[in-house]
Amino acid sequence: MTRSPRVVIDTNLVLSALVFASGRLTPLRLAWQDQRVLPLVSRATAAELIRALTYPKFKLAAHEQEELLADYLPYCKTVRIPVPPPATPPCRDAFDVPFLELALAGKADALVTGDKDLLSLAGELACPILGAEQFLSAFNIAG
Numbered sequence: 001m002t003r004s005p006r007v008v009i010d011t012n013l014v015l016s017a018l019v020f021a022s023g024r025l026t027p028l029r030l031a032w033q034d035q036r037v038l039p040l041v042s043r044a045t046a047a048e049l050i051r052a053l054t055y056p057k058f059k060l061a062a063h064e065q066e067e068l069l070a071d072y073l074p075y076c077k078t079v080r081i082p083v084p085p086p087a088t089p090p091c092r093d094a095f096d097v098p099f100l101e102l103a104l105a106g107k108a109d110a111l112v113t114g115d116k117d118l119l120s121l122a123g124e125l126a127c128p129i130l131g132a133e134q135f136l137s138a139f140n141i142a143g
Contacts, residue, residue, distance in 0.1 A: 003038075004035055004036055004037050004038045005037050005038065005109035005110060005139050006037075006038050006040055006077070006106060006107060006108045006109050007037050007038065007039055007040065007108055007109060007110050007111070007112055007135070008039070008040050008045070008099055008102050008103045008106065008108045008110075008111045008112065009028070009039050009112045009113075010096075010099055010111075010112065010113040010114065010115055010118065011045065011048050011049050011052050012113075012114055012115065013025060013028065013112060013113065013114055013132055014039075014049055014072060015049070015052055015053070015058075017029040018068040018071060018072060019058060019060075019068065024132075024133075025132055027136050027141065028112070028132055028135075028136065028141075029071075031136070031141045032072070032075045032076075033071075033075065035075070036141055037139070037141065038075075038076075038077055039072070039075060039076045039077070040076065040077055040078075040079050040102055040103075040106040040108055041073070041076045041077070041078055041079070041102070042078070042079050042080070042081050042098060042101070042102045042105070042106075043078075043080075043081070044081070044098035044101075044102075045098055045099060045102055046073065046076075046078075048095075048098070049069070049072070050065075050069065053065040053068060053069070077106070079102055079105050079106035080105070081098075081101050081102065081105050082105060085101045085105070086101055086104035086105055088100035088101055088104065088125075089121050089124040089125060091117060091118070091121065092117045092120075093115075093117040096115060096117050096118050099111060099113070099118065100118075100121070100125060103125060103126075103127050104125070104126060104127075107127075108127045109127055109128075109139075110127055110128050110129070110130050110135055110138075110139070111125065111127060111128070111129045111130070112130055112131070112132055112135045113129060113130075113131070114131060114132065119131065
């Protein structure tokens with residue numbers, strides 16, 4: 001692939017990569033920082049990330065939240081979801097639909113997730129739905 005793969009990364013994986021900088025998702029974080037992947041975001045998925053960073057369990061001050069967002073959002077390409085949005089396969093969790101819509105509208109090369117509801121739709125979307133390690137291996141992205 002001559003261009004960086006366009007990827008939709010679910011909020012939980014982005015949070016893990018940002019909050020646990022030395023964790024299992026460090027290679028994913030390094031991949032977007034080094035522009036070896038191009039994360040896609042929409043208004044809805046960015047809003048969910050911003051909201052999730054405020055969860056009390058992370059104990060992040062406002063400036064820490066801003067620093068984490070600054071380590072992700074500038075590397076992303078914003079995709080406008082058309083009205084009406086693209087048709088997605090039926091999903092058990094309505095909160096996952098924006099990620100499916102983003103993958104379709106953004107012509108993603110992969111949707112990267114740890115969410116069982118999304119993973120259960122593998123093969124039903126125009127792009128592969130992969131776990132993080134599976135994505136890093138399939139797209140030959142090393143940390």
